[in-house]
Amino acid sequence: MSVATRHDPSGPVDAPVAPPRIVRQRRMRPGLLGLAVLLIALGGLGAAFAVTSVRATGSYLAVARAVPVGTVLGADDLFAVQVAGGSGLSPVPATRIHDVIGKRAAVALTPGTLLVLDQLTDQPLIGPGQQQLSLGLKTSEVPARQLHPGDKLLLVSRPARDSEGSSAPSTRFEATVIDTASPEDGELVLYLALAERDVPAVVVLAAESRIAVVLTTAA
Structure with missing residues (x-):
């Protein structure tokens, strides 16, 4: 311990003097420095992504x-x-x-x-080998309250009115609803797509009012 002497008329006074403090410099670890750089880079990328998302x-x-x-x-x-x-x-x-x-x-x-x-x-729902025809139905002949494009129907032939006791089997035709319309006369008009080979027979049956319509699959 060092001693300091002060010259004073009243006499010398001895007092201890504290040694100077040495401040050590902290060293930055390379791992922490790299982590900081990585976080800054990720923050920049996140900001850029946010800006890009907003613009998109x-x-x-x-x-x-x-x-x-x-x-x-x-x-x-x-x-x-x-x-x-x-x-x-x-x-x-x-x-x-x-x-x-x-x-x-x-x-x-x-x-x-x-x-x-x-x-x-832009095209109607007519597949290969199909043709479109219209079929008018009375309210009592419609198989559902509403028919939609894409509904699958089964057209079943009815016996002829002049046939007495005839047991001729009914004919069935598969059809798909393309569109519907409701004229002012109260009938429902169905625009149907069905196989080309079935069109002539269905046209004849429709003219004779001998077709019953059954809904098989709703779209």
Whole structure:
């Protein structure tokens, strides 16, 4: 311990003097330094991703209510939503609503899902080897309260009115509803697709009012 001497008329006074403190410099560990750099880089990437997502957000068309196969789309079937465009998705922009109204649903559309152009078609639901014909039904002859495009029907022939005790077997034809219409006379007009070979027989039976319609599968 060092001693300091002070010259004073009153006499010397001895007092201890504390040694100077040595401040040690902290060393930055290489691992911690690398972790800090990594966190900063990740933060920058996260910010860039957030900015990109915001920029990719747009207004797209979504399905407002259930749309059966073959139904012609109307404005009430769609609504606009704000979503971020994702990879692999091609939703229809809301600005193109007039391009899709009037098209038919090629598949059943589910409410709340985004609308994609591949789900729509301009063509009627007529498959290869099929033809289209119309069939008028009275209210009592309709097999369901509502028939929709895509419904599967079975057309069953009725016996001729002048046949007495005839046991001729009935003929059956498979058909698919393409569209429906309700004229003012109260009848329901069905636009059907069926096999070409069945068209002549169905036309004759329809002219004689000898067709019963059975709903087999709802779209």
